[in-house]
Amino acid sequence: MSMRSDRSLVPQLSTGLWYGYLVLVIAFLMTPLLSLIIASFDSGQTFSLPFEFTLKWYSNALTSTSVQSAVDSTIRISIPVTVLSTIIGTAGAIAYTRYSFPGQEYFKIVALLPIFFPLILLGLGMSMWANVTGLGYGIVPAIIGETVWISPIVMFVVSISALGVDPNIEEAARDLGADTLTIYKDVLLPLIVNGIVSGGIFAFVLSWNNYYIVSYLKGSEITITTWIHGRMTQGFTPVVPALASMIFYVSLLLLLVAVLMELRSSR
Amino acid sequence: MSVREFVRSKVPTDIDRFDRRLALVSVLRPPSGLIIPLVVLLAFMFVGPIASIVLFSVQPTNTISLAVADWTLDAYREIVQGTISGKGVYGEVTTNTIMISALTTVIAFAVSYPAAYALATKVRRFKLPILIALIIPLFTSVNIRVYGWVLFLINEGVFDLLAGSVGLDAPSIIYTRSAVILGTVYVYLPYMLFPIYLSISTIDDSLLEAAADLGAGRTKQFVDVILPLSKPGVIIGSLFVFVLSLGAEVEAELLGGGTIYTAASNISYSFGYSQNWPLGSAQAVGLLLITTVCGVVILRTIDLTEIASRGGSR
16 A cells, blocks of 8 residues: 655555554463463462572473373374374365366365364364265364365365466476476475475364364264363363463464465565 | 277186286375375264264254155254244344354454464564464363363453453453453464465565565555555465354353353254254254355365465465
8 A cells, every 4th residue: 555655654554553553462462371371380280479489390381291192192083083184175176276177166165164163163163064965073074074174175285276377287298298297296286285284284273273173073082172171160170271371382383384485485 | 899898708717807906006096096085084974973963953852863755844944943033042143153163263262363364474584483382272172272261261260360460350251251252362363373374475475575665654555556466365264263163162151151042052952961863963954054155265265385385484
């Protein structure tokens, strides 16, 4: 949008007010996360005043065997979900953005629809379906269930990145004698690789933080989010804020990497 | 008889096999080969579960296996009668759910619009850090974030710690409907903010210049150009927030402290404690219909090409 050339005090002041408002919105969005971090360093059995600094809940979280087994189950779900949904979502994105075929818009609508579903609906529908079909509950059903929700998100992210690539580029490569495989390997995939990597990181972080779907499909397995939820609602321990904070730190780090990848690709 | 047919009549088996292999290859050739995995996955674990919700809603009370032939409308009858007679929780659940979703949508809009407007038109420096700060919450587990609000709001919580240090003493809103709405506004705010931001940033600068040349002041530019052109974003964002907050369960459970019942918490209760799948499903069908309609409307409106060309961190 055009900047006015009159650099007087008034527009600068109003820009400052707009920034101030955004800072307030960000402060609102950060409030619970910062509260969690503050509470994770408090020494009380339940968070209470006065505040006393400690690191013991972090060390308890890292040494607890029930936390370790929850981390273990979460990883056994998250890694396959990341791999599967990155492949499936990327394939869908390439089909939608680099080809034209009958029913393309319907494909987009159906493929992206799960993103708009409240997760509780997906979770309980999947839970009944797993019972009816004999799929059962546990690691594998949880992987399939999360992949249904996360693949469309990867497709969305990769599509945005693939739509930025010149539509004539495959044609040019084909004219120069490249076959389909070569076009993919040497032309298309290198151009959208940053989108794919950030889609993959989003997939991992979303799977790692998933609660609703996994809680309906996990069976007797306990993942980090269901462990935390169980301890929040009954049998609270001060390890909960510490563990939740650690998950937040890891998610934040991965997210920053993903954003930087996206940024590099858009340059 | 063509040459091909002639040859086929002579050596039928080999050519048939070759044809079939050719057919298989052409089925797997892009784009079909790229679409099939996603379509199979969704057909199995998205369409199947939705069908289960619909089918279970017409089963007799407390069944956990499907016998489609024995269909009944008992579950629906119970909900409708419960709502009409005012007995049980249905009346309260409907009021709570609609109140929470409607207020959440309105408040999220009021908070997001100025922020989206500022982000799209006023912010030049620090745009990327601001965008990152706005999306961080989306990638943190819902129950962790809502629990953070509990820690903030509880008696002697983080709020009291901060307020106490400046000598303030305010009663906490935790375990009220306001607390639940605070939670849903918090969780779904980004779903309102980003569509509006994208729609404002797709407005062509030259339109505003033209409006200014024709003598429109800043207010008139905003009312006559920006506001109408950002309507798609507002509609998408509102549908998004309304639908997703209909499904708010953790917010009601943790911030409502088990005293505020919403459709989602009631559905989850029917599944969890009372093990009544048909009753839970019948309640879920309403949510399912609203969700599907809104989802399709949103997706028909969204143009990915436009988002890709304008939505970057320009």
